[in-house]
Amino acid sequence: MTATTTHPPAHPDPVVELTGVAKEYPGGVAALRGVDLTVTAGELLAIVGPSGSGKSTLLHIVGTLDRPTAGGVRIAGYDIAALSDRALSALRSRHVGFVFQSFHLVPGISARANVAEGLLYSGLPRAERLRLAARALDRVGLGDRMDHRPHELSGGQKQRVAIARAVAGAPDLLLADEPTGALDTASGESVMELLRELNRDGATIAVITHDQEIAASLPRQVRIRDGEVVADVRGRAEGAS
Numbered sequence: 001m002t003a004t005t006t007h008p009p010a011h012p013d014p015v016v017e018l019t020g021v022a023k024e025y026p027g028g029v030a031a032l033r034g035v036d037l038t039v040t041a042g043e044l045l046a047i048v049g050p051s052g053s054g055k056s057t058l059l060h061i062v063g064t065l066d067r068p069t070a071g072g073v074r075i076a077g078y079d080i081a082a083l084s085d086r087a088l089s090a091l092r093s094r095h096v097g098f099v100f101q102s103f104h105l106v107p108g109i110s111a112r113a114n115v116a117e118g119l120l121y122s123g124l125p126r127a128e129r130l131r132l133a134a135r136a137l138d139r140v141g142l143g144d145r146m147d148h149r150p151h152e153l154s155g156g157q158k159q160r161v162a163i164a165r166a167v168a169g170a171p172d173l174l175l176a177d178e179p180t181g182a183l184d185t186a187s188g189e190s191v192m193e194l195l196r197e198l199n200r201d202g203a204t205i206a207v208i209t210h211d212q213e214i215a216a217s218l219p220r221q222v223r224i225r226d227g228e229v230v231a232d233v234r235g236r237a238e239g240a241s
């Protein structure tokens with residue numbers, strides 16, 4: 001308690017800082033309308049809202065896959081408006097990990113090769129990528145499935161591989177879009193438990209969901225409706241709606 005050397009800086013840069021973010025798609029759909037959102041290191045939050053409310057759009061902007069029409073986006077301290085597309089993809093590969101509802105694994109190659117794929121742009125030699133991939137698969141409980149190809153894995157196991165791929169490079173931010181959407185209840189719960197464990201180990205994680213129960217089980221809920229943040233609640237909202 002008296003140690004002073006391991007304390008983080010008093011005011012670390014937020015991992016995510018959105019100010020007045022708007023996104024208008026061609027054709028005039030205002031998918032986001034003035035979103036302010038700050039996420040600090042070590043948080044685990046749900047972004048929850050009905051279908052079409054703008055959740056995936058928000059994830060794409062936070063993940064630097066897309067740029068806003070208006071407003072400011074800082075990720076890991078970098079102002080993305082100041083970065084070229086090329087610099088932005090470098091930032092993304094270094095700082096952000098993605099998990100999607102449909103896993104997005106490469107068919108026909110092993111779980112280990114899939115995870116190593118996530119480190120392709122790390123600049124690490126292949127042997128080191130494979131070593132980190134094995135470690136990440138161990139971390140998600142798939143140490144005995146390294147050589148299985150995606151079609152030889154259950155849905156829950158595929159999602160664990162996808163999570164291993166997303167965290168193998170120790171990103172500052174893990175973004176998961178409906179990570180349990182394609183899973184049965186038990187596999188979904190175990191994937192959520194894995195995300196909680198990774199968060200306890202220090203990962204900063206945003207989970208997009210339309211599932212109120214999943215959202216309520218996380219320490220912070222950001223509610224979005226019609227492209228606007230309508231509530232931002234910390235603490236488990238048990239019994240609340």
Ligand SMILES: Nc1ncnc2c1ncn2[C@@H]1O[C@H](COP(=O)(O)OP(=O)(O)OP(=O)(O)O)[C@@H](O)[C@H]1O
Nearest residue numbers: 025026029031050051052053054055056057058210
């Ligand atoms: N590429 C696009 N071009 C035009 N409109 C889009 C595009 N992507 C999304 N939209 C529109 O923007 C709005 C927000 O979409 P978004 O995908 O962010 O919703 P969502 O909250 O993720 O919904 P869901 O829960 O169904 O995944 C919707 O009205 C949608 O039709």
Ligand SMILES: [Mg+2]
Nearest residue numbers: 055056057177
């Ligand atoms: Mg969506």
